[in-house]
Amino acid sequence: MTYIIVVSRKQGLFSENMACLFCLGAMGNVETELQNNPEKLSRAALIRGGFKPGPKAFRPPWARYEQFFTDTCERDGHCIQACPEKIIIKSSGGFPVIDFGLGECTFCKRCVKACPSQALSLDADEQKPWQVSIEITEKCLSGKKIECRICIDQCEPGALFMKPAPGGPVTPEIIPEQCTGCGACVRPCPVKAIKVHQR
Ligand code: SF4
Ligand code: SF4
Ligand code: SF4
Numbered sequence: 001m002t003y004i005i006v007v008s009r010k011q012g013l014f015s016e017n018m019a020c021l022f023c024l025g026a027m028g029n030v031e032t033e034l035q036n037n038p039e040k041l042s043r044a045a046l047i048r049g050g051f052k053p054g055p056k057a058f059r060p061p062w063a064r065y066e067q068f069f070t071d072t073c074e075r076d077g078h079c080i081q082a083c084p085e086k087i088i089i090k091s092s093g094g095f096p097v098i099d100f101g102l103g104e105c106t107f108c109k110r111c112v113k114a115c116p117s118q119a120l121s122l123d124a125d126e127q128k129p130w131q132v133s134i135e136i137t138e139k140c141l142s143g144k145k146i147e148c149r150i151c152i153d154q155c156e157p158g159a160l161f162m163k164p165a166p167g168g169p170v171t172p173e174i175i176p177e178q179c180t181g182c183g184a185c186v187r188p189c190p191v192k193a194i195k196v197h198q199r
Helices: 027-036 043-048 066-072 078-082 110-114 150-154
Strands: 088-090 096-098 132-136 160-163 171-174 194-198
Touching: 078 088, 078 110, 132 171, 150 160
Parallel strands: none
Antiparallel strands: 088 096, 132 194, 160 171
């Protein structure tokens, strides 16, 4: 499949008089790559086709779909200022992203109410704040037979539980339908074993 994407001046990668046609996937992937590995995303890499998309950028709650978000967001930082938990940060591309390493989302909606554009919108088709998946990585202490239930104790919705395996370690498991994606389990984990992905 071939995509043709015109990267605009507003999106900040190219100078005023340049238009760019590449098979890049979504702009959010470009931004994520810039955020994670800014040195790797040189124009030369783009031209050579050496760009490999990273994980999807984790937008604030009630963000519209990625293409619409990056087209619409004014990168004014109003959502960042409004968040009482201080978990929204500006990525190197200038767009807001969530960092659960700083805390959890209480779904207070202040960010979406502060947004002057439709980039964050309660009127959107997607009424849920976001669709997430939780990954408990191999760093988890329980898998190494070290007793730990910190994430479970943090999870107010009760979406985590300890699952015993016959002859194996007792490890945390997720009940996806009960997970709100609040991210409260991320920061307290002593070995940073939990990752929340936005789908
Ligand atoms: S809903 Fe509230 S806590 Fe969550 S990111 Fe927005 S402002 Fe922050
Ligand atoms: S408040 Fe809205 S327009 Fe402003 S940076 Fe946040 S998402 Fe973008
Ligand atoms: S992100 Fe999901 S699993 Fe983690 S504390 Fe929140 S509800 Fe529980």
